[in-house]
Structure formats: C-alpha cells, structure tokens
Amino acid sequence: HGGGLSIPCVPTWVNKGGPMRIALVNPVARKTEGYHTIGTKIPQLGLQVLAKLVSPPHEVDIIDEIFGTAGTEDLLGRGGYDLVGVTGYTSGAARAYEIAAYCRGHGIPCIMGGPHAWAVPDEPAEHFDSVAVGECDEIWPQIVADAEAGKLQDRYDGSMPDLEQGHFGAATQGLHPINGNYDVACLQTSRGCPVGCDYCSVTRFNGSKIRRRAIGEIIEEWNTTDKRFIFVVDDNFFGVGPQHAEWARELLRAIIKHGKKRRWFSQTSLNMGQDAEAMKLAYKAGCRSMLVGIESFNPENLKAWHKGLNLKLLGDYKTLVDGFHRGGVSVLIGHQVSFPD
Template sequence: MAKFIEYISPFVTVDSGVSHRSRGCSGEILMTERALKRLVMIEPQAPGRHIYSRMHLPRLGAVLLATLARDHGWHADVFVEDVAPVDWQTVLRADLVGISTITGTASRAYAMADALRARGIPVIMGGPHVTFCADEALAHCDFVLRGEAEHTFMQFLDAASSGKQVSHVPGLSYHNGEDTTVHNPAPETVVDLDELPAPDFSLIHGWGAAHGLGSEPIIPVQATRGCPFGCTFCSVIGMFGRRLRTRSRDHVIAELEKWRGQGVHAFFYDDNFTANRTAAKRLLRAIDDSPGLIKTWSSQVRTDCASDPDMLSLMHKTHCSHVFIGFESVNPKVLRDTHKQQDVAGMKEAVRRFTRAGVDVHGMFVFGFDGDTPEMMEATLDFAINSGIWSAQFLILTPFPGTPLHDGMLAENRIHMKDYSFYDAHHVVFEPQGISALQLQQAQMRAHDRFYSRKRLARGLFSRDWVRTALFVYARKLNADWQTDNDAYLKTLSAAEAPNLQVTWDMSYLYPDISREIRQAAVALEYPVPGELRHLPIAI
C-alpha cells in the first residue's frame, strides 16, 4: 500500500473514535473520495525598500503555474504581496499552497509555510532559493520542486489529485516515511517555451497593471530562458541552464495581442533579450509590423548588442524606451574574474550608441568584488556619472545560493549574515576582502547620493526633463528612507572596529503578522467545522 502524508487540522477532531491534534503525520491511510482541486499560489514580499519598490510587478513563476493548474481543472488563486495583501481566509480553504521564493523573500516564505502547516495545509515550495537549498526548505514545507516546474508541477498536481504517488515526479524533494530525505533526479528534458500558455494575470488578487514613472501600464513578458554566459554571481544557469531557449515569434506576438490598443509598456523579463540576435530581430520586426500592439518596451541586454546597427535601428523603430545593462565595474580584474566578457571601452561605446539611437540606458553596478578598493569603487561611480547613462543602481555583491560566488565564499567561511531578509543586494552579508563591511556599505550609499545629487537634479529641472526629474526625486527619497529604516543596522556596522563584521541579525520582528493574520482568518471561518476531520492525503 502506498504511504501517504495525512494532513490533519490542528483542532481536536474525531475520526473513528480517535482524537488527533497534529500538524501532520505519516502513515498508511485510505484515500478520501474528495479530490484535491483548490490551489493557492503565494509570492511573498521582500522586506525593506529597494530600487524597484514602486514597481509592483509579479515574477512569472507563480502566476504561470496557476494558469496551468487552472487549465488542468484546478481552482487557482494567486497572491503577490507586492500587488495586494494575502487573503488568508482564501488560503485556508486551499487543498494545496504553493510558495515561490527567491533568497530575499525566503525568510518570509518560511514563516508562511510554518504557519500554514500548523493549520493542516500542505505546502510545496519552488523558485531559485529552494532549488539550491532544498534540505533547508524541507524544515518548513512538505515538498520542494526544484528548477523550472511547468511540467513537473502538473505531474505533481495530477498525482496528488488522483491519489497516486508523487514520488516519481522529477525534481521533487521530500521526506519519506522513514524520516529520510529524497531528492528525485532533475527532469531529463527542459520545457519547450512554446508549449506554455500566456500567464493569466487576472488570477492575481488585486491585479492591476503596474505603472512606472511614465503613464504606460507595465506588462511582464518572457521571450527567452537560459543564458550562454557564466557570470559567477548569477544563478540563472543553475536554475534554467546554459542553453538559451527562445519562444517563437508567433507565440510571443499572440501573447502581446491581448494588450493591443491598450498602450502598454512590455517589460521583457529575459536575462539577456538579445542573446539570440536573430530571434530578437525577428520578434522586433513583427512588433514593428503590428502598429498598436504595444506602446514601448524595455529589457535587460548586454553591451555587445550595441555593436549591431540593425538591432539598434529596430529598437528605435519599435520604441524601446530603455535598456538595463549590467556594467558591474570598471575594474578590469573584476570584469575578468566574473566572466563578464566586456571591457570599459566597449561599455562607453555601448552607452554612446544606445543614446544616439534614442534608447536610454539604466546602468547596474556592483560593489564588493575581491579587488575592489575605495578608489576603484569611486572610479566606477565616476564612470556612471560621466558616461551619459540615464539612471543607475549601485548594488552590493551578494552571495546568492546557486552561484559559484556563494560556493566559494561558503568554503572560505566569509558569509557572516544568515538572515535572508538582508539578501537584497543593499546590505553587506559577507566579509569583504581588503575593506571593511562599513566601507563597502558607505561606498554604496555615497554612490546613490552622488549619482542622484541635487546638482544633477537641478539640471533636469532646467532642461524640463520632467520624467528624469521625477526619477531623481524618487531615488533621493528612497535612499534617505532606506538609511532611516536601516539606522540600527548601520550603527552596528559603525560599531564594528575590526574590518570584518561577524553578526547574527534577528529580523523575526518582520513576521509576527503572518501567524496572527492566519489565526484571525481561522477564527472568522470557524475553521475547521467542529467534528470534521480534514483529510488532505498526498501519496509518496
């Protein structure tokens, strides 16, 4: 007989004269006749402020999986905390809760999973963080689905809803009945992107297209997955592979057709939109041939695409408003060690060519690489100010799980802060080389202050560039508010006399709302109905 995880309400209930009070147990049980058909997906919110705090955009994983589940006959709800608060009464009615998390949201995701399991709700987690930290995540949830999950999640749902074993699902991690951990091998094949439906954003509670500093509603779209490059601080290859996969032109256009005439800004979530230039040009030509399809668009690219005149022409014709480029540093050693495959001369020329084509550049820079000195970080800031880029963000190197950077620092015992709430590229969580944690943090704050200085803000006012002026005002306020919010953290850094900070930071105060809100929702629902045993068996 198959072994099942039996989820029992934490309330005292009676079944065949036996009382239970447990968050979950393993054993051989009979299937109930009721199928599991109600799914809730949750995308937790990252704590604290960051450069995109104003952009309430969902990641695509949770809503895409919910769309697939809906198409497979499940009732699906999606909560993206950046869009709207979670309705815990809806969540408590679910047969299964999926939580998608990146490293910066992992602490909150784990708090959610703990509280839900205590209420008898089975939880499955996915996303980049738990893909690389499955054993850690299984202390909080019942299942982890590693890697991209569009195929494997459907296999899991089909098995769970029909009472079949889930132990065959590729990429699944779980505890079996003997309290040992099982990590199923990854799928042998990758997802064909053209087989996936367009994500149905209407499944997201409170959904309304986000707006940037302009007036256009922003719609997230994905045209490619994977990355042929190998930056040491990036987990894309570990999550999606090195081979670049591209959606067909017609498949992307069909998705964009849903927004025709609505004046939307399409933000392509691709890690490198022009990695396959042939496919990118084919798509842009189709957009150019379809007036009214979208109003403007943007995406991440590398500097090398600026050397292609045809690409720049198509970007201009299709109203690419801006591109996001990871310049990272002007330190040649950093560029070489991180496998960026670019140099400072090429970076300067790329900005010049994009600007001439009418495409604004948002530059992304990272401080804290080995070999970075205060002088080198200042030189990187000078490049950002003098290069002509339209906007910039200055981030602190962060050793995210799943990256070669993380593995190296872990082996060297240089990761000193374990609370994932700080893994937002705005806090120092590791031991820098050659400089103190305080120096690194100050360099990052000073970079934002100088780039978005009052003097440069005044230039925007005098030139009547109202959008850029609004951006500078927003960035200056964001930086000031961040420093206020992090006053205790900054004082801790300042108090550290040694160059290396070793501290365990307690961010638990961010999370008491979860248990309280779930408890209130349970009371409001009178959950569960007295005398009813809530069986939610999943066979392993």
C-alpha cells in the first residue's frame, strides 16, 4: 500500500472457493480498556448488522474487545478465518492496526470500516488490505463475494441507502461475541439527524435526512431480541418537524400493540418534551429514559456549535425537561465542556 507506516502483507492465504469463516472485530484502545470493560456490556451494533447481511453457508463470529483485549489474537489464530472485518472509532484505531498487523502477518485478509476509516481512509489503508468508507449495507455483500474469490479490492465506497426500500438496518439479534455475552440488546429504527451540530459526526457520516426503517421490520426484530432491555441507538429518535414526530408516534403505537414488553432507552432532541402524546406513548411502549443534548445554557456557545434547535428552545429548557418527566421518562443530559462558560 506504500507509505512509511505500511505493514507488508504475507500472502499465504488461499481462497477455498466455498463457505468462508468471517470474524468481525470491535477494537478497544489498551489505555482505555478499563473504561470500556467495566459496566454494562453494550453491543457494537454495526457488527451485528453486517452479520445479518452474510448469507449461508458463510459463518460469522464477533470478537468484541469490551470484554478485554488479551485474547483477540489467539481467537483469530485458532478460528480458521478467511476474512477479518474491523470497525473502529479513532480512539481504537491504534489497536485496530495491531490486529491488522497480526492478520497480515498470518496471511488473513483484513478490512477496516467504521467512523475512523470514513474520516481518514488513507491512514488505515497503510495497515489493512482493504478499507470500506461510509455505510456498508450495500457494499458488504460485494466485499464478502470478492474475498471469497480472492480478489479483495483496495477500497470500497458505501452510500446512504434508503433503509425502508432496501430493507437495511436489521441486526442479527442474539448473536453474541465468542469472547463474552452482552447485557442488553441494541436496535436501530433510523439513521441521520437534521440538527447538524458542529461538534457531531452524525450528520457528516449518516446524513442530515432522517432515514427510517419499515415499522413492520422494526417490530419483527424487536420481538427477536433475547434481552429484556433495549438500547435504541437512533441518532435522533423523535426528529425535528411534524413528519418525523408523526412517524415516531406511529412506531410507538406499533410497539405498544405488537411488540414484546421491553424496557428501553434512546437518544432524542429536546423538542420531544413538547409533545405530551409522544411522551405518553413512549412510556406505555416501555421507554424509561432518553439522552438529550442540552449542550449549553449560553446562547453564544449554541451559535458557535450551530445548535440552532436548542438556541430556539433555550428559554424553555426547564419546561421541556418537565415534559419528559410528566411522561414518566427520565432525562440524561449531554453537556459540552469545551467552552469556558
């Protein structure tokens, strides 16, 4: 791949031309291992989504380093894998490169995707055989096919697909890592956020348009979860504007009517506190907490971060939070500390 940091690939692997064993790895930085490995074990949903897109007879294992970093190389060495896919945030990139060095040193094709690969694709290209940039729903089947044929490309570029029309976004619920067991389930009903905060990667990575999944498919996945608690990982569950609000209410009604009883938590914008009906439905559907970005009480800070929604609602912060509480939903707030006041 060129460059001073490149790690030479040892091309010892031979494509079997048949069923493959695939490992999907979530790397954790060694220096933050305690932070990630103590407390609730939450799935890296993207790996479960990719697993859902792999058709039999191929087999998929997940290795998640929230359960520790010590055994990963041993598991990869003993697993007989034909392809290793690694996700990762920037915080775990150095560890991802260690995993790539092991794979390439043992002749196992390896590819990196996720936010870090999207942000600086040339860097992981120095370490991995291939890089996947952007959302991988549409390109992952091609990556698997190319790996099976022994013709993995240097780079694959994904798009932002229509989740409803393409039937994308579902995860393999119940697929736990071979090195641990998750405490909760994760599920995503939509991607993207229109708020566009300057400090947030969501709008850049997943777009400013909220793309929804088909409600029937969400309920089907909801009912296959093997945990009593679900983290609904939407970037903005309620969204902004009447169209998004009505869709959220429709989903909540469907969960109440057709979904198994689960307690759940999600992320939303502050304006949801204005909608008494939505709050009532959320509680009845099992929601007990929402993460809400307050960010700052200083209008100048909100302007600097392009947090226009909160700027409009600044005078109503308490009233809106009270709206969540009246509905029976607790509020976890996100607050920025990068400005002096």
